[in-house]
Amino acid sequence: MALFGRKKSVSLVPEVGEEEQVDVASPTLPEAPPLDANGMRGVADHVSYLLSLVSPLKPFGMGLLEAWNQVMCEDIDSMINVPPSNTSKVDGYAVRVADIGGDVESVELVGASDRLAPHTAVPVHAGDILPRGATAVLPTAFGSRSDGRLRIIDAVGEGEYVRAAGEHLAIGTRLLSEGDVLNDRAIGMMASAGIDRVLVRPRPRVVVVSSGDELVEPGSQLRHGESTDSNSFMIAAAARAAGATVFRVAVHSSDPAALRRTITDQLIRADLLISTTSGRREDYEAVSQAMSELGLTDSVDVAMSPGRTQTFGLIGAEQVPMVMLPGNPVSAYVSFQAFVWPLIRRLAGASEHRTVLRAISTTPLSSVRGRTQLLRGRLDTSSSVPTVSRISDPHAMAELSRCNALLVMGEDVESVAAGEHVMCWPLDEI
Amino acid sequence: MALFGRKKSVSLVPEVGEEEQVDVASPTLPEAPPLDANGMRGVADHVSYLLSLVSPLKPFGMGLLEAWNQVMCEDIDSMINVPPSNTSKVDGYAVRVADIGGDVESVELVGASDRLAPHTAVPVHAGDILPRGATAVLPTAFGSRSDGRLRIIDAVGEGEYVRAAGEHLAIGTRLLSEGDVLNDRAIGMMASAGIDRVLVRPRPRVVVVSSGDELVEPGSQLRHGESTDSNSFMIAAAARAAGATVFRVAVHSSDPAALRRTITDQLIRADLLISTTSGRREDYEAVSQAMSELGLTDSVDVAMSPGRTQTFGLIGAEQVPMVMLPGNPVSAYVSFQAFVWPLIRRLAGASEHRTVLRAISTTPLSSVRGRTQLLRGRLDTSSSVPTVSRISDPHAMAELSRCNALLVMGEDVESVAAGEHVMCWPLDEI
The missing domain is CATH 3.40.980.10 (MoaB/Mog-like domain)
Structure with a gap:
């Protein structure tokens, strides 16, 4: 007690009589x-x-694979859109819907460009990034080309045949939250979002x-x-x-x-x-x-x-x-x-709650009210209803090595009949 | 194909025309x-x-802690007895039962010794190793001392009040078998049996x-x-x-x-x-x-x-x-x-059989006869009957990162109605 709060460099052997000198403000639990x-x-x-x-x-930043199975200490939101830009779902023509409505019969057909000028259309393939300004794709069969112009056979509505930027994954979407365990799928998600380091404990x-x-x-x-x-x-x-x-x-x-x-x-x-x-x-x-x-x-x-x-x-x-x-x-x-x-x-930083499994006890169990008893047992999860048998052996280590679960009889449980349920803590992965 | 069976030092770029020279005895799967x-x-x-x-x-020998969670590649039998020798369960006198039967009234009381001479008794405490030749312990209350002799008040049978050598664990008892996983309790058992290295993969x-x-x-x-x-x-x-x-x-x-x-x-x-x-x-x-x-x-x-x-x-x-x-x-x-x-x-060297969990599907599922379908799902094991919901997301990585189980629809399963069971492979520890 006397040494509590000292620096580690100080001798750790207590001096005789030191205890009497401890003042009333000394730390306690x-x-x-x-x-x-x-x-x-x-x-x-x-x-x-x-x-x-x-x-x-304290958490620190680790590479993705190093951080496998650790607990996240930050929220991670997507910093990318998937797809990154508006893309065409079909072969056809990028158009402005406002340009082709009403009694418009045709628009000018122009070459590929970053930006779609008003009253023009640009040929696109499925998966192509649309030029800025395009608000829909006119599928090939909905138009016909002649003399450098695209004749409109059938109209389309705003956004039709377009996969919008971020439609699959939008910037700002929560990908992982503090407290989540970084499993293999989460690592894949992080990598695909361009994230190579995460804050974990x-x-x-x-x-x-x-x-x-x-x-x-x-x-x-x-x-x-x-x-x-x-x-x-x-x-x-x-x-x-x-x-x-x-x-x-x-x-x-x-x-x-x-x-x-x-x-x-x-x-x-x-x-x-x-x-x-x-x-x-x-x-x-x-x-x-x-x-x-x-x-x-x-x-x-x-x-x-x-x-x-x-x-x-x-x-x-x-x-x-x-x-x-x-x-x-x-x-x-x-x-x-x-x-x-x-x-x-x-x-x-992980959950402190154990996996608890309800299993049918094959033997009667008894305990004392007011005391939690943790018996050793052999859990069998091979059938659809798990069963557990109490293990008892005069050799303590032999008893432990034969058990694969602890049977939990809470403070209010005095007995469990054979065939009744008992709560178990599995000791190995199941 | 042509390089198969060659030493690694050989150039790995195939020569032109080499394939024609491969003879009919070339290896195949x-x-x-x-x-x-x-x-x-x-x-x-x-x-x-x-x-x-x-x-x-190939297995090799590893220290116990290094070998944790690996698969055993040898059977291990106990090389020790627990207890190592016959010991007394009570305070009393080590005796030969043959010496105290019938009308024998007393035997000579002698000091502690490795070996009990015929027609003598040696005082012992609970837990003491018995001298060789002793076949039982006479509890203190079953005899009385006088003049260097032990008067027999009550007789005992062979082995009574003796904890026999190996009673808790006998030499030759199988402790671990090939194929067992060396978990924490098994490591304790190994150490207590004096074993510090094991053959594992x-x-x-x-x-x-x-x-x-x-x-x-x-x-x-x-x-x-x-x-x-x-x-x-x-x-x-x-x-x-x-x-x-x-x-x-x-x-x-x-x-x-x-x-x-x-x-x-x-x-x-x-x-x-x-x-x-x-x-x-x-x-x-x-x-x-x-x-x-x-x-x-x-x-x-x-x-x-x-x-x-x-x-x-x-x-x-x-x-x-x-x-x-x-x-x-x-x-x-x-x-x-x-x-x-x-x-x-x-x-x-571990079991290739997965943990399979039966869970109730919250949604209807369909598949094609003759094909195994592995759908992505979210398994909930918090209630006594596990449930699973199919996860579907146009963004593949998002779908994976939201799932924690694969739903297995076998070749002979065409549909699973909502509320029916489906087999699941949990992807994380449960």
Whole structure:
């Protein structure tokens, strides 16, 4: 807390007794939403609170292909007309309708020109740009040529057989709006309108910091008491799936000072920090201590199962958001989907609303009123009515690797009978 | 054709008269499927034929995070047990069940050891690894200590209160199979099983070659007769959305020799080549000529609307697949989705089957028997029953940029009434 607002060049190791010197005006996080009767914060409240503390990244101009799948930060209106000028739809003669009405029998036939003089006509082919002044095209069959004059057999009205400038696309037509995702068709549209750069938000850069002195890299020989770090790999991949550019950093320590150094080093390239641990108390406490020394933190019990214990912080002078995930792999993954996914989307300026699919549960499900439960399930969308089966496995990572959806039982849902609908968050593209 | 099978260092300009010297054993494409009564190839036949000409890329070993979202090319079985050894579920005493049965009143209580000697017991805590020889745990309440001996109050059966080695995950359990996509949960599972590298297929490298001497880059000032190249940008983005690494190259020429040089230069980095043009006949013919000079080609009318004219080739000594897309943006995009998307998936070793969604059409649709029609539509999945509205716009690129799905009317479908179901290919993630 004491270091909040300092420049990064200042030593980040707190001096003894410094906390007593903090004055009353020291920064704090904005007021958090009220807790429920059990002292817990609702899931929706927690999501809203975290989103209120994080702003979308600054947009910048990117080439079209580089900006693919990013969120537009500007409205784009067409600066061109399609077609660019009035053109003829048929073979015939460009005419002024006013010249050929009434009892006019013929007009003078002249050669191609930029401008159609009164009482003249100019031969045109389908697709030709009309000379200025022309207000219609007389199809070939509607006239006859003789002695340098065009005899009018049938008249035409204003604009007939003319494709007007901008008829297909007019200057000023809104092509893309702020918030739209620049997909492949939108890129085609931009290019065809002559636009080669657009203002989009960059991919958020997420740093996953793995800590814990008993965690080793996969592939290492395990010694007594050690286990392989897997949460940080899973969460790094989940952040990538959410659209982030991801860096993974392993501290291999539960020393708060080492953690502080690593977090401080990573602030330069992080739009969001995520902490993963093995879930031992000493690992949790070390991260918690480092976070509160480097920034403003919010630790709260959320009315969610799994994933009750949630810690968020705004770290360093730049107030980089940081989430500490629980140590159990299932709790970590569910917490990521519930709370970190919306933050990554907010940073990218994209919609924070998940795709929700209604599926028929093949098994009965139960939950506790007042708590959101996120069960693991296997969704089957191959038939016209999607079904979902709960997955449960004593090995947390095996349970996760078998699931492809989270089953959401809201705070007001106590049970779902087999054959009833349950809301699902698909975890892979469907 | 004449150059097929040669080394790349050989001149690629065919010599005069060379064609007459080609012997009868010169390579040709395998026999194509038969045409229908109208001289056209069915869409399904064309897809199968192209897929039969393309093989998945060679797999290689990648780090877990690098391999995210790629297709596994090996089966992975667990090489570890979880837990790694037999452990106690409770506080109590490790015992041999054979030693405490019948009328045995007590066994000798000894200190912790790797191996449990006959007629002895060792105190254990919940989670402790059991000494070898122990076959059960006697919970604390089931015995009493006195004089260095453990009196048996209640007996236990074989394996009781023991979590067996591999009970949560046994050595040899299949974790991932060839063909599985390495998603975030699978990455977590791999890491937890100590696996840091996996054999996956790389992202296909797609080179989009834009040609046509009247096409200019977006952002350029247009001179008379020029238009902005947009197809190549749209198709490059579509290939990226299909999972490819994409390079875009603009030839700015309709000279077959220039095209041949560019295509030959790109073969080194291309797993697939895609040609886009503005659709002028001379552009089409230049690409067609270059393709047949550099490889074996298949030009056919496919029973599809739009996108009837399809040209495929296997180019150069390495037989790199190449698709020439039609020039009209709608035809090009639809052809990409119907024919190039499956090829990119095949190269990646991924499923070539699209997500198909049944949606209710808000408007009547009509088609021609014997022809597959791919209409552009706007899919709305916000309600429980998806609906789709046909999009039609005289400006091809505007039509595409407003659509988010293709409506598939198969060869046997002549009409769909408003309110009836139609099959859709969603174009964006849903």
